[in-house]
Amino acid sequence: MSEPILEIRHLSKSFGNNEVLKDIDFTVSKGDVTSIIGASGSGKSTLLRCINLLETATSGEILYHGENVLRGGFNQSAYRAKVGMVFQSFNLFNNMTVLKNCMAGQQIVEKVPKEEAKQRALYYLDKVGMTPYLNARPHQISGGQKQRVAIARALAMEPEILLFDEPTSALDPEMVGEVLEVMKKLAEDGMTMLVVTHEMGFAKDVSNRVVYMAGGIIEEEGPSAEVMSNPKSQKMREFLERFLQ
Amino acid sequence: MGNLFTDIGKVLEKYGLTYLDGMKNTLILAVVATLIGCVIGFFCGILQTIPYGPKDHFLKRFFLKLLRVIIRAYVEVFRGTPMILQAVFIFYGLPYVTGIAFQDIWTVSIVVVSINTGAYMTESVRGGILSVDAGQTEGAKALGMNHFQTMLHVILPQTLRNIMPQIGNNYIINVKDTSVMFIIGFMEFFSVHKIVAGATFKYFPSAVLEMGGYLLMTLAASVLLRWIEKKLAGRQSYELVNLDQLATTAGTYNYPGKGSPFDERSREFGGEKR
Numbered sequence: 001m002s003e004p005i006l007e008i009r010h011l012s013k014s015f016g017n018n019e020v021l022k023d024i025d026f027t028v029s030k031g032d033v034t035s036i037i038g039a040s041g042s043g044k045s046t047l048l049r050c051i052n053l054l055e056t057a058t059s060g061e062i063l064y065h066g067e068n069v070l071r072g073g074f075n076q077s078a079y080r081a082k083v084g085m086v087f088q089s090f091n092l093f094n095n096m097t098v099l100k101n102c103m104a105g106q107q108i109v110e111k112v113p114k115e116e117a118k119q120r121a122l123y124y125l126d127k128v129g130m131t132p133y134l135n136a137r138p139h140q141i142s143g144g145q146k147q148r149v150a151i152a153r154a155l156a157m158e159p160e161i162l163l164f165d166e167p168t169s170a171l172d173p174e175m176v177g178e179v180l181e182v183m184k185k186l187a188e189d190g191m192t193m194l195v196v197t198h199e200m201g202f203a204k205d206v207s208n209r210v211v212y213m214a215g216g217i218i219e220e221e222g223p224s225a226e227v228m229s230n231p232k233s234q235k236m237r238e239f240l241e242r243f244l245q
Numbered sequence: 246m247g248n249l250f251t252d253i254g255k256v257l258e259k260y261g262l263t264y265l266d267g268m269k270n271t272l273i274l275a276v277v278a279t280l281i282g283c284v285i286g287f288f289c290g291i292l293q294t295i296p297y298g299p300k301d302h303f304l305k306r307f308f309l310k311l312l313r314v315i316i317r318a319y320v321e322v323f324r325g326t327p328m329i330l331q332a333v334f335i336f337y338g339l340p341y342v343t344g345i346a347f348q349d350i351w352t353v354s355i356v357v358v359s360i361n362t363g364a365y366m367t368e369s370v371r372g373g374i375l376s377v378d379a380g381q382t383e384g385a386k387a388l389g390m391n392h393f394q395t396m397l398h399v400i401l402p403q404t405l406r407n408i409m410p411q412i413g414n415n416y417i418i419n420v421k422d423t424s425v426m427f428i429i430g431f432m433e434f435f436s437v438h439k440i441v442a443g444a445t446f447k448y449f450p451s452a453v454l455e456m457g458g459y460l461l462m463t464l465a466a467s468v469l470l471r472w473i474e475k476k477l478a479g480r481q482s483y484e485l486v487n488l489d490q491l492a493t494t495a496g497t498y499n500y501p502g503k504g505s506p507f508d509e510r511s512r513e514f515g516g517e518k519r
Contacts, residue, residue, distance in 0.1 A: 081389030091384030095402040105388035108398055136483040
């Protein structure tokens, strides 16, 4: 096994009395493509948001190369810059063009010189096939195109790991394919990815590990081929059956 | 009616330049104070929205809470009292308490109107920030931007566009309401009327000029603001960029070996075979 990038240890999260995540434990290693699947409300998205510090975990540890990111005084901005995030609702900056969206993080956070930032942005926009649209504004392009730009924006920071929060759930059916295609290409290039998804095909064929969550705990996890075709837990079997109907 | 026009003519002949001077002063005061008021508003808007959580240090939480209380108090006091009174209060109050008098009437006038506008703008900016989708903040945070970077590069540009009509409102209100500054002796447009009417007793003709003058200033402002709003909205169209001729997207026909856009159609209608 290669070196772990993220180790989640005993992570819990409560909203008031409602415990959404209970004692979550798992590890993401370099090159892993992990799918997190499960019914709505099982805590998948909350887990991802806790990892990217958009939600503050109630207890537990998140180790990034062995260092706990939840302790006081940790440089959260630098951590976030290296842990990319792709959102369900894209969250492209509405006041910037496609190109500027992909340059902003580099220039503002990493202080990359303008010309270099532009070259890097163009490289990744080309990777997701959005070069022709670099002068468009987010409201002028389709959902699938927005999500591809959002992926390029995250890639332009040259992150060590990319988190995807249901990247295709807000898309029209005919646009799901183009986004999954880009993600598949990334996986093949060896990008470390953690993907919350309802796309069982992606979980089975593209990712190499699957985590199944139910009721705020990890019910089952393992190599995707094994877990997806032959789940041990009764709950997961029922979940997959519902999806295949 | 004939009388009215001759009276206006007489007044203008003698005091025309004084009216113009008053208009100039009113406009300068309104523009400068609205701009400073906007800066105050955006500044308070940024400070007011610095996030803090239960896990932050006690002193940080205390300081940020105190900051919000101070801004709140500032807004309530200056939004809740008449500007004419604020002018008197500051103009006479400061020398009374500190013994330092204002060097000139411009400074004190700009200070009073700016502070007053700032109180309104702080609320407008707060509303404008709230109206920007929370996803924008999350997108910026996820790239590693801190609060100030997020505000400066992502949220406030969008806020500015959203609250442009409010800024316009405030500016037009300022053009009119700076007329209360006559109370501390600032020579704006309305105080010209008081002088002229006092000297000539031509109250109505002068009032007609004043009405026309104020309307002219506010209408010009309306037109200008609409234009700025349009500029801020950005271009409504964009051009596809072709950095690499081979990477042409589907649906366009002009890549090598594909001929002209009319090829398909001519074939369809039994044209030449290729």
